[in-house]
Amino acid sequence: MFKTYLNRLDLPCRIIEEDFICSQRRTCYSNFYPFKIFPEGLETITFSPITILYGGNGSGKSTLLNIIAEKLGVIRHSAFNGGAFFKEYLKQCNTECGEIPEKSQILTSDDVFDFMLNVRYLNDGIDYRREELFEDWLTRKYAEHKLKSMADYEDWKESYDAKTKSQSKYVKERLMRNVDMHSNGESALKYFVDHITEDALYLLDEPENSLAINLQQELSRYIYDSAMHYNCQFVIATHSPILLAMKDTTIYDLDARPVTTRIWTELENIRMFYEFFESHRDEFSKAV
Numbered sequence: 001m002f003k004t005y006l007n008r009l010d011l012p013c014r015i016i017e018e019d020f021i022c023s024q025r026r027t028c029y030s031n032f033y034p035f036k037i038f039p040e041g042l043e044t045i046t047f048s049p050i051t052i053l054y055g056g057n058g059s060g061k062s063t064l065l066n067i068i069a070e071k072l073g074v075i076r077h078s079a080f081n082g083g084a085f086f087k088e089y090l091k092q093c094n095t096e097c098g099e100i101p102e103k104s105q106i107l108t109s110d111d112v113f114d115f116m117l118n119v120r121y122l123n124d125g126i127d128y129r130r131e132e133l134f135e136d137w138l139t140r141k142y143a144e145h146k147l148k149s150m151a152d153y154e155d156w157k158e159s160y161d162a163k164t165k166s167q168s169k170y171v172k173e174r175l176m177r178n179v180d181m182h183s184n185g186e187s188a189l190k191y192f193v194d195h196i197t198e199d200a201l202y203l204l205d206e207p208e209n210s211l212a213i214n215l216q217q218e219l220s221r222y223i224y225d226s227a228m229h230y231n232c233q234f235v236i237a238t239h240s241p242i243l244l245a246m247k248d249t250t251i252y253d254l255d256a257r258p259v260t261t262r263i264w265t266e267l268e269n270i271r272m273f274y275e276f277f278e279s280h281r282d283e284f285s286k287a288v
Helices: 014-022 061-072 086-091 109-141 150-164 167-174 184-195 213-229 268-279 281-287
Strands: 006-010 044-046 050-054 094-097 105-107 200-205 232-237 250-253 260-262
Touching: 006 061, 050 061, 050 213, 061 086, 061 094, 061 105, 061 200, 061 232, 105 184, 109 150, 109 184, 184 213, 213 232, 268 281
Parallel strands: 050 232, 050 250, 105 200, 200 232
Antiparallel strands: 006 044, 006 094, 250 260
16 A cells, blocks of 8 residues: 655746846856756646656756755755755745655665765775785794793784684684675665665655666565555656656656656657667567
């Protein structure tokens, strides 16, 4: 059974935007982002348990996610600076929602990238420590160490272990296992699985980044099951065919004029994929 926390977002109309811009006496700004970013007529977005914001670069889908995140005050994992007029724009926006769970959060591609860098950095450190321990084992294995006083006890004990244990066992006892042995894509999927739990609103900004098609399929199933069975609501900015094909979604086509909702097979990006594979149908037939 699906659940929603956020029901509607109202954006300022063009007249309100123009009035605000005209009220600014300072002329040092080259733009008034996010004022006038969205196409005229996009004033209300209604949300379902899974809502997808689809569009190309510059369509405003990530900006919409950030507006929702800042308006509702959900958890962020990295710093955000919307510019000089972002807070003023937020004042002109309105939301219709129930109680937003405290653990609701926005998860961006930058968050995932930082996570993968941290894992790689930690694993590099572990690998360096492993090499040190290999050398330590060799040195102690074949060196003479005599216990002359209690002050030498700890060092003597380490040498005794090296002489009585195999290299792998000696190293394993002193070194925690690598935190993550996954590829970047598997680490990225793990990031989403770890952060998306239950009973919350999740804003996902292009979660398909770093994910191969099989991992995108896993993420798609995880998102749908989380919405269906664990009271999660999702607003997702994406142009991934795999995520767009999820059942029971509301898709806003931000490239359309006027902006409208569509089924996934009507989207330009999807049609281009379809036409590409259709043009190579014979090659696929020969490969079977």
